[in-house]
Amino acid sequence: MTEMRMSVSQRVKKVAKVLQLFTPEELAQLVGLVPQLQEIEPIREMEDSAAEYFRRELLARRGGKPPASDEPFIGGLTYGEYLALSEEEEDVFWNKLFTEEAMEIDDFEEHDVRAGARVPARQERGA
Numbered sequence: 868m869t870e871m872r873m874s875v876s877q878r879v880k881k882v883a884k885v886l887q888l889f890t891p892e893e894l895a896q897l898v899g900l901v902p903q904l905q906e907i908e909p910i911r912e913m914e915d916s917a918a919e920y921f922r923r924e925l926l927a928r929r930g931g932k933p934p935a936s937d938e939p940f941i942g943g944l945t946y947g948e949y950l951a952l953s954e955e956e957e958d959v960f961w962n963k964l965f966t967e968e969a970m971e972i973d974d975f976e977e978h979d980v981r982a983g984a985r986v987p988a989r990q991e992r993g994a
Contacts, residue, residue: 874954942960942963942964
């Protein structure tokens with residue numbers, strides 16, 4: 868399974884180095900002192916199962932064929948190019964993508980509606 872990439876702060880990296888020196892008993896004591904640590908594993912399991920669900924769904928929609936590494940993916944990159952990005956390059960990529968592609972409030976057309984009106988999502992004007 869492909870591991871999810873995420874940005875890790877320097878503070879967390881420093882704490883991780885210290886925790887690697889702990890014995891299993893000390894780690895158990897830490898979990899007793901910081902109960903929030905017990906919640907981490909269920910969240911990770913939920914993220915893993917969600918990622919697996921979307922992988923299966925993607926494969927099903929593609930007729931069981933996985934994406935090729937030279938297939939266009941996002942932001943002008945292919946799957947292979949995207950997967951080859953380092954964590955830093957990936958952060959820069961997403962920041963640039965969201966900055967350049969972000970929609971402004973002026974990008975939306977304003978419509979007057981009566982108070983309490985129910986307007987279904989994506990309904991075209993006059994529909």
